[in-house]
Amino acid sequence: MITLSVIKADIGGYVGHSSMHPDLIARAQEYMEKAKGQGLLVDFHVTRCGDDLQLIMTHEQGEGSERIHKLAWDIFLACTDVAKKLKLHGAGQDMLSDAFSGNIKGMGPGVAEMQFEERGSEPVLVFMADKTSSGAWNMPLYKMFADPFNTIGLVIAENMHSGFSFEVHDVKEHRKVVFNAPEEIYDMLVLIGAPSRYAVKCVRHRPSGEIAAVSSTDKLYKMAGRYVGKDDPVLIVRSQGEFPAVGEVLEPFAMPQMVQGWMRGSHHGPLMPCSISESNPTRFDGPPRVVCAGFQLVGGKLIGPRDMFDDPSFDEAWHQANLAAEYLRRHGPFEPHRLPLEEMEYTTMPQVMKKLEGRFSPL
Ligand code: F6R
Ligand code: MG
Ligand code: MG
Numbered sequence: 001m002i003t004l005s006v007i008k009a010d011i012g013g014y015v016g017h018s019s020m021h022p023d024l025i026a027r028a029q030e031y032m033e034k035a036k037g038q039g040l041l042v043d044f045h046v047t048r049c050g051d052d053l054q055l056i057m058t059h060e061q062g063e064g065s066e067r068i069h070k071l072a073w074d075i076f077l078a079c080t081d082v083a084k085k086l087k088l089h090g091a092g093q094d095m096l097s098d099a100f101s102g103n104i105k106g107m108g109p110g111v112a113e114m115q116f117e118e119r120g121s122e123p124v125l126v127f128m129a130d131k132t133s134s135g136a137w138n139m140p141l142y143k144m145f146a147d148p149f150n151t152i153g154l155v156i157a158e159n160m161h162s163g164f165s166f167e168v169h170d171v172k173e174h175r176k177v178v179f180n181a182p183e184e185i186y187d188m189l190v191l192i193g194a195p196s197r198y199a200v201k202c203v204r205h206r207p208s209g210e211i212a213a214v215s216s217t218d219k220l221y222k223m224a225g226r227y228v229g230k231d232d233p234v235l236i237v238r239s240q241g242e243f244p245a246v247g248e249v250l251e252p253f254a255m256p257q258m259v260q261g262w263m264r265g266s267h268h269g270p271l272m273p274c275s276i277s278e279s280n281p282t283r284f285d286g287p288p289r290v291v292c293a294g295f296q297l298v299g300g301k302l303i304g305p306r307d308m309f310d311d312p313s314f315d316e317a318w319h320q321a322n323l324a325a326e327y328l329r330r331h332g333p334f335e336p337h338r339l340p341l342e343e344m345e346y347t348t349m350p351q352v353m354k355k356l357e358g359r360f361s362p363l
Helices: 022-037 066-085 134-146 185-192 220-224 246-254 312-329 349-355
Strands: 002-009 043-049 052-059 110-116 122-130 164-170 175-181 198-205 211-215 234-238 258-261 267-270 289-298 301-307
Touching: 002 066, 002 122, 002 234, 022 043, 022 052, 022 066, 043 122, 043 289, 043 301, 052 066, 052 122, 052 289, 052 301, 110 211, 110 234, 122 134, 122 246, 134 164, 134 185, 134 198, 134 211, 134 234, 134 246, 134 258, 164 185, 175 185, 185 198, 246 289, 246 312, 267 312
Parallel strands: none
Antiparallel strands: 002 052, 002 110, 043 052, 122 234, 122 289, 164 175, 164 198, 198 211, 211 234, 258 267, 289 301
């Protein structure tokens, strides 16, 4: 059995929150190389999405391994040092705890991990987003694994015709529920259509139960007891055979869906698919980006990456995202561009209300 772990953190932006300084990637690579040399990792790839450092690792330690999580934590600490020396913006911003306590979950960084038996051919796609939150995967996952208008394999491929099950997390109440698709899609959509509250954590093949997709569903503001940044989530998807084909997995992103995040984590904006080198959100600190690194696994070795959105067939998604961004921007500080009061990462509401105390009179 091999485990694929993707652990990420924003530990300092360059310039502002727009991108990543190459020294951070270089430092992370040094640590990873060493861990691979010591036999802890089978393989690794270090990359970024916007200002988020992404550690993609294969190993035989299983999910939630203390050794793997500690490695990632130490790398983020070392890279925070680099970021502080360069006075990068928000150095160490996702390192919410002072000391590592066995598992990186709940400490700031985002985690998606899956353990499985490698198939004869094992294509995996790692999606990474910046300037948005974990609910951003709900609609794409629904389309990949439950929508025949997206995934024709659900209709005409015998090994996918029984559907998939979705584990949905209630990120506010900390509880979960599993839905079977297609039978229960109407019930499921009531929940996952509200992505700030319910997030799809994982998807499994039916009836085999084989893991198909896993997302990070870490709500940073919940962990810190206050808003400290949208979590800029990641998602791992296995592809081909009994899972959707690569093109079926990528297809949902041809529509730049509206997500929460963007400037000050307090706006709605279109999710723009782009190549990794173009994931530099600058206009109004955005619009939100999604990138995808594709790999073939060989005995756990990561053959790749292929930069999956580096393809002119996604040009129209760019164009539509820019049109939507322009239209939304004209709303300025008004909803629905600005998020509802309770969803904003930045707010002056308490101070303003305090100032207005005594000035309100009954209607
Ligand atoms: C959104 C984001 C940026 C910052 C904004 C203000 O997720 O990271 O839009 O919120 O640039 O940043 P600070 O408060 O660090 O000056
Ligand atoms: Mg940032
Ligand atoms: Mg970020």
